[in-house]
Amino acid sequence: MGKVVDFAEKKSGDFGEKTIATTEKAGGFLTDVADFFIFLTNIANDTFSRGFEFKEFFRQCFQIGNKSLPLVTITGTIMGLVLTIQSRPVLVQFGAVTMLPGMVAISLIREMGPVITALICAGKIGSGMGAELGSMKVTEQIESMEVSATSPMKFLVVTRVWAATLMIPILIIYADAVGIMGSWAGANIKGDVSFVLYFSQAFSHVDFMDFLPAVIKSFFFGAVIGIVGCYKGYNAGRGTESVGKAANSAVVLASLLVIIVDMIAVQITDMLT
Amino acid sequence: MDKDIVIEIDNLKKKFGDQEVLKNMSLKLFNGENLVVLGKSGSGKSVLIKCIVRLLNYDEGTINVFGKDIRLLNKKELAEVRQKIGFLFQSGALYDSMTVKENLEFPLIRIKKNLTQKERNEKINEVLENVGLADALNKMPSQLSGGMRKRISLARTIVVDPMIMLYDEPTTGLDPVTSDEISVLINDVQKKYKTSSIIITHDIECARATANRIIMLQNGETFKEGKLEEFEKSDDKIIKSFFKS
């Protein structure tokens, strides 16, 4: 009898502990979300309060552009090239090979360019910010700024978030451009096409409403990458291993959010047109 | 309120989760003195001085800096108080992405707003000479040795002429010669700039060289407070293990 009661107690104890652990986890998630929103409000507040750090902002813009340019060039070109080579046989089957430049341009500008470039940037820039701010946190540099009566939020976070918001759309437009060049190269493999002709063919199918939503969502991609990278870095724990964790989770979360934002953007565009 | 007291801490309590780091900590820092805080690793010394500049929030008790309860200050007032306090971090906390010069300029531009570029450069050269590293001006922190980093961060802290200095283990991890140099520097700063300082350390040589008064922390409380000689003469086992050499 005693044994049964013991057993029952033990089991219910287990159960109780598990429930507590689960609710704590859920609570942890909720506090994380709350933290994130507080972080967002702080960014908004600090952006419009006095003393924007222009010098650091421009430095960050340069860094983001400079660091990602080679990567974006390569992926952009290959994207256009591969897309062209892959679509060609299908279009030939339908006798619509003249549509090739236009189709490639549209899919690049609407979807492939923004999303793939944003994902590349999430890897490159998001992780860079996570690691940099994370290591600044761990080595007390952020605290040191705070006691120098400088807001690290303003100096480190606001500048990086706005730099990413501004630079990533530029990188995306650039990726679209080199993508179309890659596509021209791909078309050139099977017969000579002049670049000017190819370009004008491509753009005759693209109208403003292909371009505008893509550009708008690019700004959101940029903001998401900047905010997540900074958030993860800024809230890194103590000890060096949290730097790696911050960088890693910045990439994962930023990439995920890029895809989610893309989905929302597509829905909205679809509704409006 | 006594005019000579610059920092007054009363019954400070600080917990992390259920770990009680500071239980009942009180101390006074008088104007112009060097107060050494001794205590073994993990006894909450860094936590204590981080509470003073409100890098950490504490649970109970009061901290008065220049007669103001720092818990009641708003953002702007807190910034003003922080500008008068120099904080030397245990790890140095030099900004990795900036040169030594930019590191020193950073607080200077933000705290001493009305200096011209020329005055700033002069000031920077002056403090770098004080710490004996005038030629490191354009180096990156990654190019410096541990001792050099400590000295540069000391330079960065004193460049804005703080009225209070908080040193978190200024000599830990340094060779005896460099340690002595740092101790001399700490005394120089005290004399030259008339600062009041809290020096956290478990390096007894540094304590001997710089202390006007000593407080020993044990289990989150003040264990003993007094002059250097009282500690040297003490029969207590824990104190003896600090002062044996």
Ligand SMILES: Nc1ncnc2c1ncn2[C@@H]1O[C@H](COP(=O)(O)OP(=O)(O)OP(=O)(O)O)[C@@H](O)[C@H]1O
């Ligand atoms: N931000 C924090 N979060 C959680 N625990 C902390 C935090 N800061 C300090 N602690 C804990 O508080 C205790 C005291 O830490 P503190 O850094 O003050 O020690 P210390 O006296 O400075 O030691 P040392 O001489 O090694 O620097 C440690 O057990 C540490 O784990």
Ligand SMILES: [Mg+2]
């Ligand atoms: Mg410490």
